[in-house]
Amino acid sequence: MRKPVVAAALCLSTLATGCGAQVETSESKPASSAVTLTNCGQKVTYDKVPERVVTNDVGITEIMFALGLEDRMAGFAMPDDKGDLTGVPWKDGYEEVKWLSKQQLTQENVLDARADLVFAGWNYGFREDSGFTPDSLKKLGVPSYILTESCRNGRTESSRGIMPPLDALYADLTNLGKLFGVEKRAATLVADFKKQVAAVQAEAPTGADRPKVFLYDSGQDQPFTSGRYAAPEEIISKAGGVNITHDLNDSWTTVGWESVVERDPDVIVICNYGDVSAEEKRKFLLSYAPLRNVSAVKNKRIFVLDYVDLVESPRNPSAIARLGAYLRTVAETDATS
Template identity: 80%
Template sequence: MRRKLIAALCLTATVTASGCGAHVETSDDARSPAVTLTNCGRQVTYDRVPRRVVTNDVGITEIMFALGLEDRMAGFAMPDDKGDLTGVPWKEGYEKVKWLSKDQLTKENVLAARADLVFAGWNYGFREEDGFTPDALKKLGIPSYVLTESCHNGRSGSARGIMPPLDALYADLTNLGKLFGVEDRAAALVAGFKKRIADVRAQAPEGADRPKVFLYDSGQDTPFTAGRYAAPEQIISEAGGVNVMHDVQDSWTTVGWETVVERDPDVIVICDYGDTSAEQKKKFLLNHPPLRGVSALKNRRVFVLDYADLVESPRNPSAVARLGAYLRTVEKR
């Protein structure tokens, strides 16, 4: 997670780089041709290149930073429980772009920022309960882009995810590269991420030797975890494991402890964020009576990744590499 972007990603035909802090070349965006993208299965047309983007949450914000688009941002919203931001490769972006809210975006702070694009996702800012939706923003004259990992999939109301999670990351990088005229930088990021993940996959065990992994986000009465369309699904599989909730056709969702016990994971990955520390979560799991016989806990095979590693973000390839190294130490019994 604390990696530096390789130098090759700092140079593209469409950005002027200073170290790894890229600056997008200016142009008369008002005269730019309209750009049409496919977002959540719909064709969406943007009349001009946005100049004042606001983002919601850490992964979405860092997608913009990874593309060198901090100069196109008016601010971001995220809680301050998402880990240390001072050591990430995009520290310069965090220093430069205004932190609008330590909660989530609202119509009020979007309007106050004079935003001309909102980049958020369902359950990553967009929500029906108080009307903060792309349709509501459109009525205010503000276009949106929806994080692909969060797209509603139409299976059961609020179920999310329409494609494999890393494909969602690549789709968003490619789309935003096209929208902002930084296609070369986006392509370089995608190529670099794919190569790093392929290198990990080449070392991973196969078949029955692949450890079964359960992602634990939070929850004591019932656990909140990752199904087929959340980023941990592919982080786990590319690292050499099997997500025990692969058959759940949703992204982030709740399951029952009895399902966890029945599927008996070899490893539990803890998502580290929020008021409950990773150590507190681990202690709860180790002492939760229904889980006493689960292999991962009997053998104390618990691995911790940060929240930003486990949502769609440019940190996903690093998470694959670190989890892959851990899983290679696990011997199936």
């Protein structure tokens, strides 16, 4: 996303196609076929089906795994703070595909892997300050696909997000399905994810009963959080809550504690990853004096989701279901108090 997480996710029935079911293979499209996709609002033509894809970060990597494209991958890069990868729906992918680096991707990683496509995103590998960009890779003869959640929107030099977060996930699944000739699998995943989300929405609190939610990623002087274009926006809203930073036209960004206090969230969701544990973040929030009168802190309503749940990934629907169950409990408790 930005700074850089993985939770053990349940292999839900709606994710059955990612758990060993027989599906179409990525060999269904001839390797010589050119494919044109719309990525970040631009038409991009890929002259052939990639055979040695390199990915950056866990959510992006698991999009490839969910589509059954392990055989098209040369490796992935991600920090090793992503939890237990052996219990995830796509654990076979982690066993089959090479872990290239525990840092961000570099041009050296790409060249050493003989990559013919880099799938990354702005602040999910691509950064101007590091010189690792789609343009720099193009000069090396390596095409890129940009994670749609991270697409720059032109509002500021670095602000990101061009569509609702779940639409971004569905767009990437559909695009990659077309590129690799696994359209049926992509369509099945999208349909199953939509069905799972709709089931949560059907039971979610409505109207004034919807709890106000603040997503806390990190930071003590200023909190790093999610605007309207990062995955937490729809994870919160589809689960039955209201993201208090919905008005920020960005994906991941920094705000001031004053605005959090003023908007008085009923629930705080912690993004779990990195060197600072979720429990340490919880202790900070509960002890930070400016937050002492915030409803979520007074009532100790703090819920933890993992990084991969909260960036664009095939874990998003499961995260919606888990947060939805918690928010229903909060709404029911408030209604009877």
